[in-house]
Amino acid sequence: MPIARAAGRTAVRLGAVVLCGALLAACGSGSSGGTSDSAGGKVTLTVDLFGSFGYKEAGLYDEYQKLHPEITVKQSDTEDEADYWKSLQTRLAGGGGLADVQGVEVGRIASVTQQQSDKFEDLKQYGADKLKDKFAEAKWSAAVTQDGRVLGLGTDVGPEAMCYRTDLFKAAGLPTDRAELAEKWSTWDGYLALGKEYKKKAPAKSAWLDSVGSLYSIMIGQEKERYYDGSGKLIYENNPAVKEAWNASVAAADAGLSAKLDQWSPQWNQAFAAGSFATMPCPAWMLSYIKGQAGKGGSGKWDIAKLPGGAGNWGGSYLSVPRAAQHKKEAYALIEWLTAPEQQAKLFRDQGIFPSSTGAIEEVADAEDPYFSDAPTGQIFGDAAKEAPVQVLGVHDQNVAQQITNALSEVERKGISSDKAWSNAKKGVDNVIG
Template identity: 40%
Template sequence: MKKWFSLVLFLGLFLTLIACSDDSSSESDGGSDNSSSESEGNSDSGDSEQEAVELDFTVFGSTGYDVLIEEYQAENPHVSITLNEGEMEDVHNNLFTAVSAGSGAPDIAMIEISNIAKFMQASDQFYNLNDYGAGDVAANFLDWKWEQAQNVDGTFQLGLPTDIGPTTMFYRTDVMEEAGLPTDREEVAAEIDTWDAYYDAAKTIKEETGKPIADSPEMVFNAMRDQLDQQYFNEDDELIIEDTVKEAYDFTTKMIEEGLIGQNALWTPEWGTAMAEGSYATMPGAPGWMVANVKGNAEDASGLWDIASIPEGAGNWGGSFLTIPKESEHPEEAFAFISWLTAPEQQLKSFTNNGLFPSTPDIYENEEFLAATDDYFSGAPTAQIFADAAQNVKSVYMGVNYSMVNTAITEALINVASGGADPQKEWDKLVENVETQLERQ
């Protein structure tokens, strides 16, 4: 009986403990559920109470950002972003006027690399992105690209990098075939591997088809310029064009005078028409962002273009940064958007959609990225081609007056091409004009 009594007592205690444990667990679970519901309610309440934010975003070129903006707005319904597109020169001129006057600047402004030094001088009119977390995303980008938009000691970050422009050579397979030259991209790269070989190919194309090898003098000159370690200025801001780009200028003007290069200026209607008609053979020095321009101007030429490596190695043409002028009343929201837009995932989409080559090197090893091909460009493995080119990109000091010098050289080339001006006289005149403008500063 004592044993049975003890056993009953033990079972009673055991069942009591279980009951207590269940009650405790139930109370704990109930508390957790209530806390979770309260927390979720607060979160939902917070979302619903977020004030609507409107951001003006100014860009140039064919970025394709409208698609990504729609995606961002879907994920952040309280943010409305208006995309304003314009010509590169107009966008920069308008922005400089606005920040100088303290009125009229957008919340977010795109600035191209050749203009970044000029706007760095007006850095007091822009938010320092380091104050909003730029340091947390710096590792996403190529070091040289990141440093282009910061001051010497790294305490001020003017912009977040978008794309870079490793250069290649686009070419028309139909024109090359008509001239009796290779059309396979590897064979083209092997045969036209130096600028001397490019000159020889130009003579063959002219003789066999009557067409120039390139339509724009700027494209040939730019291709050679962008392969140099130094271009217009040294790091002491001394003009050095006689020792650096004069050879490229002479080579280009020689081909112009021999009828091997056309006369159309970049971004003109004539330039776009020639692209569509296939009235020339190659576009040397073409960066990834030029893909969208070709497709836009020559919609019916799919399969007639291809891409090969450029003679004597790639350079870099272009690339931009996203900045936040001080006029913006929503710098935190603006930074949140541009940090999202320039993240590797979105840069991959920008490359896939519009050929903007990423400044985020982790993508270069991405299988999806490397597998990208473009049917328009005869199925070319565009990602791999531009990735290979990117390995040869050099960091070049541009200086505040880069755009001014570049404009002067471009005008001289066009004067030679379209007006029959003497190349050396045009060179002497541009040097004199540039030196005069520099002395006035």
């Protein structure tokens, strides 16, 4: 993510960010195109992202500017990807206020390639076609139109694991060894059963997981088909995988295992340092978010284990160049450099954002993270990336997911019945996508 890349990405995704609502399209430097000092030959490239892609935090912009002293990079961020996307749609429709580089979450990339291809540059004209072999096939192909135009270069992917607080586990009398836990929660039923054990002896004001929305998102990330089938047909209403993830999330809410915190909310951010939850389903990009919110005080208290139910992917993003960008050639040079194997590997080692470059994946296989109790992050997330299914992406993937997680929030926070919440989710999807 970046949640937000989460993301997720949501991106994931994370660190110190500025929240800009849809009405604040002019927030930050991303609200205007790049600028240049014609007298001095200087170029200012604007980069508009959501969550945290980690570039600034890892020092990559500083490094690039040293290599290219004629370039200055200015980045703006929106924490919530949904807000970011809404603002981007407004600016794309008007043709103004666009940055030289715009981030696109993986759940939106089908919308870009199928419905908005006229709004973005074909990166092949700058030589992007030569990079195909450097990326995982699924990552590359998702940003390519049917007629072969390349509309984005892949940043990260979101292989999934389970992050947990060893100090809270110890306080509740649970084991903390990552291999033992992976065995105990090899299934989602096992994970929920262990959560019920935790609840019996949990430290005060501490829940088993942050939100049932995060549980749903991680479970659905283990499926090849989620909201659309291979023909582009919307199938979420009758997809057993969606219903299974929904039912497990409702069961977690009914059992009182959730801290009832909406992801990306201020309360959720504060909960990391407060120890308000013991586990958190986490794609690789979430690691940097945890570090940013939990701070130095969280170092060594977190660990990472294999995910229940098998491997999956949640999130991942692309960097694209709008046709309205002022400095297209320079923008492409920047994103080619940022997504190169060397930079992707450095980004993972520094920020935990897992690479989509095949060369970088091999390079970080031995990586460990001292913040997360020296967990073998390269191995854990590398294995998950290899085993995760190649997901079918639809035009409104992210919109459908948002409506479902919104409805699950109603279940855990307002006590609405599962049937009523599901009905609300379907109405929400109909309203958003028509």
